[in-house]
Amino acid sequence: MTKSIQIPKEPNMPEYYETVVDKFFFKVRKDYLYSPYDTWASIDGDVATVGVTDLLQRKLGDIAFVETEGPGSLVEQEDRLGALESAKATVDLTCPVTGEVIEVNADLENRPELVNESPYEDGWLLKLRLSDLEADRPGLLSAEAYFTLLQKKANEELHKLKGLKA
Amino acid sequence: MAQDKADPSKYENHLGIPRRLIPWYPTIDADRCTACGKCGEFCLDDVYGNLPDGSYGVVNPYHCEVYCSSCAHACGVEAISFPDRKEIKATIKELRKTYPPG
Numbered sequence: 001m002t003k004s005i006q007i008p009k010e011p012n013m014p015e016y017y018e019t020v021v022d023k024f025f026f027k028v029r030k031d032y033l034y035s036p037y038d039t040w041a042s043i044d045g046d047v048a049t050v051g052v053t054d055l056l057q058r059k060l061g062d063i064a065f066v067e068t069e070g071p072g073s074l075v076e077q078e079d080r081l082g083a084l085e086s087a088k089a090t091v092d093l094t095c096p097v098t099g100e101v102i103e104v105n106a107d108l109e110n111r112p113e114l115v116n117e118s119p120y121e122d123g124w125l126l127k128l129r130l131s132d133l134e135a136d137r138p139g140l141l142s143a144e145a146y147f148t149l150l151q152k153k154a155n156e157e158l159h160k161l162k163g164l165k166a
Numbered sequence: 167m168a169q170d171k172a173d174p175s176k177y178e179n180h181l182g183i184p185r186r187l188i189p190w191y192p193t194i195d196a197d198r199c200t201a202c203g204k205c206g207e208f209c210l211d212d213v214y215g216n217l218p219d220g221s222y223g224v225v226n227p228y229h230c231e232v233y234c235s236s237c238a239h240a241c242g243v244e245a246i247s248f249p250d251r252k253e254i255k256a257t258i259k260e261l262r263k264t265y266p267p268g
Contacts, residue, residue: 036181037233078255083239089208090239149181156176160210 099128191227
């Protein structure tokens with residue numbers, strides 16, 4: 001009789017909500033907060049790391065250039081935090097929280113594709129020192145709420161994902 | 167084979183708010199515009215097209231995805247402008263009183 005082996009779950013592995021829309025696979029990291037404009041914020045004390053979601057990177061296709069506000073800039077919730085450029089389009093990004101930029105992801109200058117490959121981890125865009133997270137809460141969605149929104153948007157925007165005109 | 171087109175009804179509301187109440191759409195400076203068509207080329211929401219007078223411009227302003235600005239980036243002569251984001255944010259906040267999320 002074979003002995004079943006319990007493979008221990010690696011500690012600190014992130015968990016995701018996952019879905020397939022048409023032929024497209026999307027995931028949403030469970031421990032982050034989200035804006036309805038497809039950006040996320042990961043909170044650690046008074047520092048928020050922000051980036052774009054799987055839906056946004058997929059809509060754009062291969063990202064060629066990343067532009068963001070620089071250290072010292074104050075960016076309010078719903079303000080423009082930067083832009084992502086691909087062959088398809090250059091879209092402005094909407095900041096999920098309010099804070100002062102303290103760090104920019106320097107890896108993205110030479111490796112913008114990190115945003116496509118790892119939108120929730122290595123493809124992070126900015127770190128902000130939060131001004132008032134509680135004031136930002138009404139404009140933030142839980143991971144579960146964003147996951148619901150993502151599925152709705154992905155279904156409605158299949159024409160964009162496929163790169164066809166509306 | 168059916169073309170994948172966006173159902174126009176999908177543009178009717180923005181996160182639960184009637185889209186037409188949010189004044190976010192591109193404005194073209196006619197003096198700068200060269201009618202090159204790049205705006206329409208990079209817009210995936212059918213905002214641009216031929217106008218009744220034969221010129222090229224904004225035909226579906228409320229198809230425009232709030233805060234997107236792709237067309238402004240694509241325009242080679244900076245002929246496209248958008249409303250102030252802070253004003254749009256305030257408008258949406260006000261509209262939320264009538265149209266709460268969820």
